Amino acid sequence: MPLSEHEQRMLEQMERALYAEDPKFATALEGSGLRTYTRRRVYQAVAGFLVGIALLMTGMVLTQIWISVVGFLVMLGCAVLAVTGWRKAPKPGEQPAGAVPGAPGAPAARRQARQKRSMMDRIEQRWQKRRDEQGGH
Incomplete structure (x- = not known):
């Protein structure tokens, strides 16, 4: 099922935010x-x-x-x-099967994993907020 125009715009916004916040991670996700x-x-x-x-x-x-x-x-x-x-x-944007984010042993990797998690939490919160706003109309 194709995405609506609104969903496509939101996806583009999330992609831009991902690249702006952590370009290394975004590039790694491309595989x-x-x-x-x-x-x-x-x-x-x-x-x-x-x-x-x-x-x-x-x-x-x-x-x-x-x-x-x-x-x-x-x-x-x-x-x-x-x-x-x-x-x-792998499809564009999909993480390769062998890649493990935040591999144990590297403090920088753990810190980056926390940042990724927090960014994903914010994205999920925004998504939920927008869905709730749309549901009220």
Whole structure:
């Protein structure tokens, strides 16, 4: 279900506030490093798929069945890698699965986690206040 214009504006405001308050955290939430790695893996799988097609066609032209079978298997394996890699890619704004905010041991990380929590609390309070105001109309 798409967001209404009002909800989109509110989301944009929250994103701007997040970037203004803690740009490092906001950038970390984008997960660009993992997305780049996954995207590269998908591109490699597509290139491998094209090599598989070339092997398949070469085997057919040379009437060597085993080359065609190898080409088909390469195509199949690369297609599976591309599809699984695409599904595992984090969406923009989503935190990577391996990232743990405020990892133990680092006082700065704990302090940053507290700041994140307080910022999220404020955002949730504002959201609730706006919902309550809208519900009264």
